[in-house]
Amino acid sequence: MSIDVRLLGKEDARAYAALRLSGLKNDPRAFASDYATEASRDPDYFRQRLEQNHVFGAFEGTRLKGIVGYGIPRQSSMAHRGHVWGMLVDENARGTGLGALLLETLVGHARAQGLRQLHLGVGTYNEAAIRLYRRAGFSVYGTEPRALHIENTDIDEHLMVRFLDKKEEKL
Known part of the structure; x- marks a missing residue:
């Protein structure tokens, strides 16, 4: 499997929206947003999201x-x-190292932008994602109880950080 990772542009908005909506539908607990809200959005929303953030595909x-x-x-x-x-x-590409490659690319880009640290939140139930983030150098620095409330279920989130500067600290 030959994989190309690159920064997405507005021309990728349709493919980005399709994959994101698929993820929201298949694993609603993993995201703060929900399928119904994002499926009803105008296509310009996804183009703007790609233009206003650093999104890799x-x-x-x-x-x-x-x-x-x-x-x-x-x-x-x-x-x-x-x-x-x-x-x-994508479900069919899990376990292939693609997630690690995406994170490696993101970390390199963030470092080149002069960022000193990266933060994220991940559901405490999501062991595969937590392992991926740990392998990518992220450490848990706290847990937010009831960070999300989805489908009548409270979801706690681990708060994770990766330091990018010379002081690559481990927590």
């Missing part, structure tokens, strides 16, 4: 198989850190 040929993004806070006091969101690998 993993392609097998022309098929988008995985996505992950990060945003940078606008406040100058927080602009040294990025927030990772929307990690999703």
Whole structure:
């Protein structure tokens, strides 16, 4: 399987939306957003999301198989850190190393942008994702109880960080 990972542009909005909606439908607990809300959005929403964030896509040929993004806070006091969101690998591509490749690309890009750390939240039930993030150098620094409430279920989230500067600290 030959995979190409690159920054997505507005021309990728349709493929991005399709994969994201598939993920929201198949694993609603993994995302803060929900399928019904995002499925009803105008296509411009997805184009704008790609233009306003750093979103990477993993392609097998022309098929988008995985996505992950990060945003940078606008406040100058927080602009040294990025927030990772929307990690999703197509069910048929899981276990192939594609998630690790997406994270490696994202980390390299964030470091080149001058960021000093990356943060993310992941459901405490999602052991596979937690293992992936740990292998990518992220550490748990706390747990937020009831971070999400989806389908009448409270979901706790581990808060994770990866330091990117010379002080690559482990927690």
